[in-house]
Amino acid sequence: MVNVICMKWGHKYGPEYVNRLFNMVQRNLRLEHRFVCLTDNSTGLDARIETFPIPDLPISLSGPERGWKKLTTFGKSLHDLSGTTLFLDVDIIITGSLDEFFTEVGDVLIIKEWNARHGKGNSSVYRFTIGAHADVLSNFAQNFEIIRSNYRNEQAYLADYLDKKGALRFWPDVWVRSFKRHCMHYFPKSLFVPPTLPADTRVLIFHGYPLPDQAIVGETGKWYRTARPATWISTYWY
Incomplete structure (x- = not known):
């Protein structure tokens, strides 16, 4: 059993984005899986989608959010989920098989950022093992002000931190x-x-x-x- 998770908060994306993502995953993933949406509002979501609250960040945010909430997926635990997990942004489109996203060799896999000025990785699609890199979140909490001044957003910090640990790999470019x-x-x-x-x-x-x-x-x-x-x-x- 593997996990596919997404996250929806605020008003930028309606429930139809999550429902379409769910449908695309069902059409393109043959592996037995759970589909979970972490959200602050489950209204309008397909009843087949599992929903949980977005975990609280261990610090109080001020200023632009910059996607920092996504780092909560790297906590020691994530509700009742465990094991290999693929995170997908809700505004992506799936055009081919996802099966190999779970078998590609690597610890944490992420998209290689096309614009080097924005950091090393793009976190629209990343794979990880729940609880395996809880230090991503604990380091963020301990050094938030420094991180916020040094990194443009969550994905810039995430990719650089994991790369320095030797835990980062990139998806094949054509995928x-x-x-x-x-x-x-x-x-x-x-x-x-x-x-x-x-x-x-x-x-x-x-x-x-x-x-x-x-x-x-x-x-x-x-x-x-x-x-x-x-x-x-x-x-x-x-």
Whole structure:
């Protein structure tokens, strides 16, 4: 038995994002698994989804949240979950098999960040063993002010800390792609050619804007960025 978990808080993403993620996992993961959403509001979620509260951070946050809540998955325990666990952001699209995400060799696996200025890793998709690296969270609690001043967000800290421990590995590049970086075209090609999905992509991440529902209709979320509708998204995202 393996675990697939996600996290939803606040108002940016509605329950439909989690429900679609659940459906995509069911279509693309053959391994026996639990699907769990850590959330502050379970209203509207599919009844088949297990839900638990998001664990409290061991410190009081002030200022921008920056995804720090995700570090609570690295506590000594996580509700009644145990073992190998795949974390997925709720705004990703699954386009291929997830089975190998559980067999790929490595301690903690994460996406290699495409922009080195933003750190070493992107935590939209990461695999870990519950309780195996509780020091990620305890170190964060003990050194939060220093960490917040040195790292842009949770994933920058997470990847750098684990890399220094020798515990970090990256997913094969072709498995996880960025919609903005690998599907959208540069101007003026973007005016005429719709975004295209690279071959062998298994997970497509949407960091920043556009979000999947915007990309389907050709919205980019930025005035300076143009794109044709990526209607093919709807064949995966449901």
